[in-house]
Amino acid sequence: MSSASAKNKAAAAQETADADALRAMLDTMWTARAFEERASELYAEGEIKGLLHLGIGQEGVSIGACSVLDPGDVVYGTHRPHVHAIAKGADITKLMAELAGRSTGYCGGKGGSMHVAAPEVGFITATGIVAGNIPLGLGAADEFKRRGSKKIAVVFHGDGASQTGSFHESINIASLWKLPLVMICENNGWAEFTPLSSHTNVERLAVHAETYGIPTVTIDGNDAFAVREAVAVAVERARSGGGPTFIECLTQRLRGHYEGDPGKYRELSQLEEWKKKDPIQRFMVALAERGVEFDADKVEQAARDRVEVAIKEALAGPLPTEADVASQVYA
Amino acid sequence: MSSASAKNKAAAAQETADADALRAMLDTMWTARAFEERASELYAEGEIKGLLHLGIGQEGVSIGACSVLDPGDVVYGTHRPHVHAIAKGADITKLMAELAGRSTGYCGGKGGSMHVAAPEVGFITATGIVAGNIPLGLGAADEFKRRGSKKIAVVFHGDGASQTGSFHESINIASLWKLPLVMICENNGWAEFTPLSSHTNVERLAVHAETYGIPTVTIDGNDAFAVREAVAVAVERARSGGGPTFIECLTQRLRGHYEGDPGKYRELSQLEEWKKKDPIQRFMVALAERGVEFDADKVEQAARDRVEVAIKEALAGPLPTEADVASQVYA
Amino acid sequence: MSRRRFVDGIRLALREELESDPDVCLYGEDITLGGPFGATRDLVDAFGEDRIRNTPISEATVVGLAIGAATVGARPVVEVMFVDFITLAMDQLVNHGAKLHYMSGGQIKVPLTIRSTFGIGGGWGAHHSQSLESWLMHVPGLKVAMPSCAADTRGLLQASIQDDSPVIFLEHRGLYFTSQEVGDDDGKPIPLGQAIVRRTGADVTVVALSQMVNDALTVAEKLATEGIDVEVVDPRTVAPLDIETIVESARKTGRVVVAHEAVISGGVGAEIVAQIQREAFDYLDAPIVRVGAPTAPVPAAPALEDLFAPGGDEIEAAVRAVVQGAV
Amino acid sequence: MSRRRFVDGIRLALREELESDPDVCLYGEDITLGGPFGATRDLVDAFGEDRIRNTPISEATVVGLAIGAATVGARPVVEVMFVDFITLAMDQLVNHGAKLHYMSGGQIKVPLTIRSTFGIGGGWGAHHSQSLESWLMHVPGLKVAMPSCAADTRGLLQASIQDDSPVIFLEHRGLYFTSQEVGDDDGKPIPLGQAIVRRTGADVTVVALSQMVNDALTVAEKLATEGIDVEVVDPRTVAPLDIETIVESARKTGRVVVAHEAVISGGVGAEIVAQIQREAFDYLDAPIVRVGAPTAPVPAAPALEDLFAPGGDEIEAAVRAVVQGAV
């Protein structure tokens, strides 16, 4: 075999691998979407309780980002964590069981939506404290660096988190110690019912990274391709000792802040506009443009079917009992 | 009287007033210096106890700054607060009595060096918490703005404080609400025994203000003239509704972090260099250059005499008693 | 007599104090939109954005700046959405808010009120369900109010805002949209540090905090049918703590249960027990029993949360044990 | 038997754990220079800057990042210079450090140790003298150690670092440069949750924390000459609290004093009293008396600080009162 044809073969193999990876991303996006749409319904039906923050409309960010992570890399999510967890490979049955307060959930029901943890797939934890996960990811990155490991840490956080002290203390330390950390800001323009412009005069949050000489880009977070590419660069940098990266992803949440939010603070007239930018639809267009083959209906339906199976199994799971109430307090 | 001669007269009066103000600054600088040198001795003798952080070498900053404040303006100081308090007009007898734990001290001995408060002259409080005073000054500025008052608030803080969350949360809010706040960073290059470069990759702390579009300058903090001028601009801006200013003053502390600090972390060989930049000496040179007349020895001696009188009176003051221990807990 | 919702007591008091004192101002996240529970709804329309200040998510600094505003004459009321988030502001609250008056030898006043929701319910999990009043009680200089009904939210909040010391005003989430009767003296500030006997009884005293007062009253009615006569004491504020009223009741009944939703270990109940056993030692016929949460974070799953949360059942069991001497 | 300084027990334990476990690492301000009290002196030379990490003044984030490091396998030890500054890190400590293991259903471990100095002395004032152990005891998931001597700083710190749960290790500033005897079992980790009877006595029990143990022992010797036989119990850790040992002593003597430096109201003493009165009700001959600080911030003036700080005099008075039934 000539070296040229070997190269061709390698390129073809690579293309197939890439196409597979991209199709997997689409699967994940639909899975997350179907999962959350059904979670919303189950919440309305009273099958799920608690505070439920959905990431519908923001899937491009974390699914794009996690598509270039290794299984051993770790992710720390926010109060809006389902998509983050699914992006990192969390089992949707255990995730749904957790939301529904079953003992078969990831945390045996102790965590619920806001504190779900799936460390077995590298989704270490979510948090109910805005910006609370940023120092956690920072510390994981420091531990990886200390060990000389090639693993990296990723934190997702919202635009609202960027006015917290923890955000600023963390970004300083990430830069100072040159840690393998990728900070990914899901800038959806809102913190609860308040727009970003009422919380800061800073227009581009990427500016905060520039202050510290941290490489940064602001990208369209609803373009999962763009996210994937930007994060790939950041991951490569982090893995090779080049330190942290800050990626500001502009996105929109298509639901209320939490399930039950009447949402009066937003111009609902814009909802149609936003829906046109739906990251899943856009990703499908992009895939088609790149010649990646897929059957849109089948992919969506398969995801919805997976979710139904997961729900069935999750809701069939037993409830936790008295013995669980005060167990696992100390390790 | 011709209008030209009236103008001349006004100019002459202004010049006299300026010269008086500058001479007053020199008096204050010597007072602060003499006060702290004697405080150091009294500490060594055991007359003063506690944690004593001296501002010797940094007088140019707060005395330059406070020289353009009105009596009604307010200042919030740090753990190194004596110069700040004296700059704002604190009575040195009551200040010394406070350091010496007398009931005649500003706080009846309850505060001591690190928590001295002289609100009667607008020095609202010092604090033992690094950066703890920044939100306090921010809030005062907000209250002044709400009231439509022309008063402004000033906070002093160190370079070490600029890695705290409170600093960043505060500067964001100051910019967002356009508050009449002047933030003055006494950048002496050290936080305890650690140089600034080990705490952040940021070289010019003024950068943090630029992020928010806050007007900022970095100046030689040992040049009290330069400080006075920069702060005058900031004060004018704040008073006229133009919002906050951040002023980074490069300076040096000529003593250890606290009294008793062996100071092994610094190159003491540089001490002679630093002393050449002593803000008092430089201010006297500058005064002379501007033709402001003064008798250097007399000014210094008068300050030292004032301090001796203050010490004598302060140490003659009574100690607080049992009745004071748990009084003034609630207002 | 009329009825009022707990949350409306809060809204009333805020509005009244904003109206009567121009120094009063509010800070908090989303409060111009009413906050998550509507306690500040419409206030911005009446009082403007200078007095009703929406803040970024910067709890530490917001509490600090309210303290700073107070040092120059403001009378700020801060809404910390959940008391779980007050953990972010403990430095400012404890080191400055609580101490400035004392440290300054009385020169500075900090007439600050912090309102915060707390309590278990709805499966909101371990970051939105804590009870931290015992921390606050342990901080000299702070006052801590825990209203149990709508009349008290109004009267205690008025008094808190009017008080020249920092007051932490803890609102149980579970009470927010419940209604209670409002008496004739409604509208007057209720002095901080005055317990109230909600029900007189001869056999056993239940000292209960906030929502647990209502549980205790329900239990009392039930046990009355069995001839057990329960006295229910509501301290209303845990700092200052009106120990006289509590001890008086303990001396009368000789049997005491103390109930709160916080974790038992290190809770306010411990302090109340310690003081009662000291002041009523010779009157006690049985050990004092505490009702509270187990030593665990608050679980999210409703099934677990139900088991976790102390309530009427636990109070009833404790009362029976104390009365039967089966402690 | 030899003697050792309190601080040297800390240094020894840090060195031993760093040597024996590569997952152990240190974070803190100025710690490569030994920190303000020298507890970490020279460690950076032996273990390098990756394991002995100087941090910026960012307490909240530093505690948080240590927790994060722990979630992926580190065993970090954070020095928070003064416990007064832990107020800045309560969110991370309480909401993440203490709860992650439980909230994750046991999936995550947080083998974190936080070392922090506390206590009154030297006129350092209200921001450098607090005692906050009762807050920490009230947080499910945290362990809290309070060594009273050099042997315990070593053994308890070893155990703390080896423990898979977060432990707060509280070092009294006043003990730092004092020396104590070191016994034959020196060098072995001391299990967390085991109280020790420092002195056996028949007449009255003094349960004392940290530095107060030494005050109690001095008082005991003095009162022995008057025929009052004092038993001194040192809980060593307040969470877990070895209530069995305490109750056993209380049942034996029937009279109890509980002493700590923290403010009495809401202090750990309240919890200890509440448990004793419950478990030893029928054995008590007198109310239990608490010794602690008054309800005020710690004043700076030495004259006031002396009056403020509880110590041997207060313990002695309390013991006499309890023994004479003059409570």
Ligand SMILES: Cc1ncc(C[n+]2csc(CCOP(=O)(O)OP(=O)(O)O)c2C)c(N)n1
């Ligand atoms: C420390 C803290 N303060 C306040 C809240 C209440 N809260 C929950 S989500 C949220 C807004 C967060 O905005 P952002 O970071 O932009 O995330 P998004 O919800 O938009 O995804 C707030 C204020 C909280 N959970 N934690």
Ligand SMILES: Cc1ncc(C[n+]2csc(CCOP(=O)(O)OP(=O)(O)O)c2C)c(N)n1
């Ligand atoms: C929150 C907090 N952390 C740590 C300390 C201990 N400490 C006292 S002064 C200081 C350094 C402060 O540096 P900087 O802000 O530059 O002020 P400088 O001492 O140089 O005037 C530190 C770390 C403290 N007082 N408060």
Ligand SMILES: [Mg+2]
């Ligand atoms: Mg947002």
Ligand SMILES: [Mg+2]
């Ligand atoms: Mg400095």
